[in-house]
Amino acid sequence: MKTNGNEQKIDVIISVDAGGTSTRYSVMDQNRNVVYTVDGGSGSPAVNANAESDIINMLEEVYDKVIDEFNVKAIVIGMSGFALVDHDSYVAQLKDKFNTEIEFISDAYLALLSILQDKYENGLVVVSGTGAVINALNKGKLFRTNGWGQLLTERGSAYTTVRDFVRQMIHNNEQKGYFSPLEQKFMKHLNYNKLEDFKKLFYFNPKYVAASHARFFIEEADKGxxxxxxxxxxxxxxxxxxxxxxxxRVSMDSEFAAGFRGGFISNAPYVVEGLVDTLKKSGYTPIIVKGDSDPVFGGYYLAKRKQYI
Structure with missing residues (x-):
């Protein structure tokens, strides 16, 4: 690997958004311009047992491509499954290999920073795709809810929206002996004839397969x-x-910036409606902001906050 000399070079950071499905590596300069980007495979240890080493290997490739022209001031990694990694050991390994500042955070925090940008100090991000996780930041205090995996939490995600609907179907059928009109439509959508068919969906497929059928509810809602x-x-x-x-938990003021990330909530306005209504009924006045569409830009804003660039 080439060395990080800094003579007459443009300062940049490398931001990594390591998700369960894919990982984005983006090199950005002081003005937020992306000078190089590449996508790789899963960067989550919850999905990929080799995620930590895969990220390092890809970072080496990215580093070597840009180091002749740019001075890498920091590497920011936002990882899905962040809690499964030995933080101190991994950061030490990265610092030893790349000889630069390292920030290792969750992908949800990375997404939050992409929403807050440099316009807001405090705020909330709700991430709801296949899974779900929520981060709130106020006066430097960060707290997460949800995001413990589908066996423990993640309600409001695409997966649990499907799973809990099927649970409701089972309960209704066992207790009352009938299916509602929407339940009948869902059976037809899946080409299922009996409740036992759902075992195939949940026990013989990865999580994302069941989650993909959350689209059914969005489409039916769009039809009225x-x-x-x-x-x-x-x-x-x-x-x-x-x-x-x-x-x-973070003692947030009543008014704050809030944004949404993830394929489910981004395409389900009625989910957003229910969420925002609950916040307002609880005395909050969220300022809904879009921020950057790509969470990887959260790495740039963290680097700015840390004054790396």
């Missing part, structure tokens, strides 16, 4: 199905309840 609309709003309310818990 009141049951689908109510179900999406309900799942938004669950996210809102967890968001309120996070806000209380």
């Amino acid at each position: 199905d009141e049951e689908a609309i109510a179900w999406l709003r309900y799942n938004g309310q669950l996210l809102g309840q967890d968001a309120v818990s996070a806000l209380k």
Whole structure:
């Protein structure tokens, strides 16, 4: 690997958004310009057992491509499954290899920083895709709710929206012996004839397969199905309840910046509606901001806050 000499070079940082499906590596200068970017495979240790070494290997490739022209002032890594890694050991390994400042954070915090940018000091991010996690930041205090994996939490995610609907179907059928109109539509959507067919969906497929069927509820809601609309709003309310818990833990003021990330919530306005309504009923006035569309820019704003660039 080439050395990080800094003579007459432009200062940059490398920001890494390591997700469960893919990982983005972006090199950015002091003015937020992306001078190089590349995507790799899963960077989450919850999905990829080799995530830590895979990230280092890809970082070496990125580093070597830019070091002749740029001075790498810091590397910021936002990782899904962050809590599964020995933080101190991994940071020490990265510092030893790249001889630069290292910031190792969760992907949810990276997403929050991409929303706050350099315009807001405090705020909230609700991430809801296949899974779900919520981060609140106030006066330097960061708190997370949800995000413990689908076996423990993640309500309001695409996966639990599907799973809990099926649980409701099972309960209704066992207790009352019927399926609601939307439940019947869902069975037809999956080409299932009996409840036992759902075992195939949940026990013989990875998490994302069940989660992909959350699209069914969005499509039915778009057609005006009141049951689908109510179900999406309900799942938004669950996210809102967890968001309120996070806000209380950081003693957030009533008004704050808030943004949403993830393929499910970004395409489900009724989920957002239920979430925001829950926040307002709890006495909060969120300022909804879009921030940067790509969470990888959160690394740039963290580097600015730390005065690396």
